[in-house]
Amino acid sequence: DAGVIQSPRHEVTEMGQEVTLRCKPISGHNSLFWYRQTMMRGLELLIYFNNNVPIDDSGMPEDRFSAKMPNASFSTLKIQPSEPRDSAVYFCASRGQANQPQHFGDGTRLSIL
Amino acid sequence: AQSVAQPEDQVNVAEGNPLTVKCTYSVSGNPYLFWYVQYPNRGLQFLLKYITGDNLVKGSYGFEAEFNKSQTSFHLKKPSALVSDSALYFCAVRDIRTDTGKLIFGQGTTLQVKP
Numbered sequence: 001d002a003g004v005i006q007s008p009r010h011e012v013t014e015m016g017q018e019v020t021l022r023c024k025p026i027s028g029h030n031s032l033f034w035y036r037q038t039m040m041r042g043l044e045l046l047i048y049f050n051n052n053v054p055i056d057d058s059g060m061p062e063d064r065f066s067a068k069m070p071n072a073s074f075s076t077l078k079i080q081p082s083e084p085r086d087s088a089v090y091f092c093a094s095r096g097q098a099n100q101p102q103h104f105g106d107g108t109r110l111s112i113l
Numbered sequence: 114a115q116s117v118a119q120p121e122d123q124v125n126v127a128e129g130n131p132l133t134v135k136c137t138y139s140v141s142g143n144p145y146l147f148w149y150v151q152y153p154n155r156g157l158q159f160l161l162k163y164i165t166g167d168n169l170v171k172g173s174y175g176f177e178a179e180f181n182k183s184q185t186s187f188h189l190k191k192p193s194a195l196v197s198d199s200a201l202y203f204c205a206v207r208d209i210r211t212d213t214g215k216l217i218f219g220q221g222t223t224l225q226v227k228p
Contacts, residue, residue: 009216031214042220043157043203055214091156099164101147102216104156 004105013109018080025094035091114194119219134189136204145207146187
């Protein structure tokens with residue numbers, strides 16, 4: 001039973017470049033969440049989708065960040081242009097029924113030089 | 114406003130001793146409560162949840178948690194700690210009355226179990 005799959009696992013790029021993070025949720029799950037984790041700020045919810053529709057994007061830091069979910073099995077988080085302060089581990093999680101737990105991927109460790 | 118507090122940044126315990134990782138919450142309605150564990154370079158893994166019913170909830174790896182409504186607490190416990198339990202633990206809450214679908218996470222507690 002495959003869990004949440006994120007790619008790439010690591011990304012190192014120079015500031016100003018576009019970064020795209022990818023997530024494949026667990027099949028049958030209808031909610032998807034993007035989080036960012038840093039030592040300073042802990043775990044922050046960026047955006048979440050329900051049935052492929054963005055429900056709450058209040059955690060998205062600024063217009064440089066965007067997220068899409070074109071279908072039930074794929075989501076992207078894009079940063080353009082990237083800045084060194086975007087360096088963090090980005091997690092994707094998915095969930096089925098409302099009272100069920102979220103299941104997390106192993107994250108993308110992003111370093112912006 | 115919804116919030117979760119984990120008052121200890123780190124908990125140290127000797128192997129074989131009981132452990133407790135504390136969590137208190139604030140919601141306007143009835144809570145769904147969760148505990149997650151995170152090992153290095155991995156995502157968060159679900160340990161256990163409280164939705165309704167028995168206040169003592171049993172979960173994975175021998176962990177359990179007790180829901181205390183009057184104290185608004187949901188402390189994680191284990192009778193006998195293992196070195197392999199060393200990890201980062203997160204408590205999370207969801208307010209089902211004003212349900213927005215989001216989980217509110219605490220800041221995390223590092224558990225260090227020494228041999």
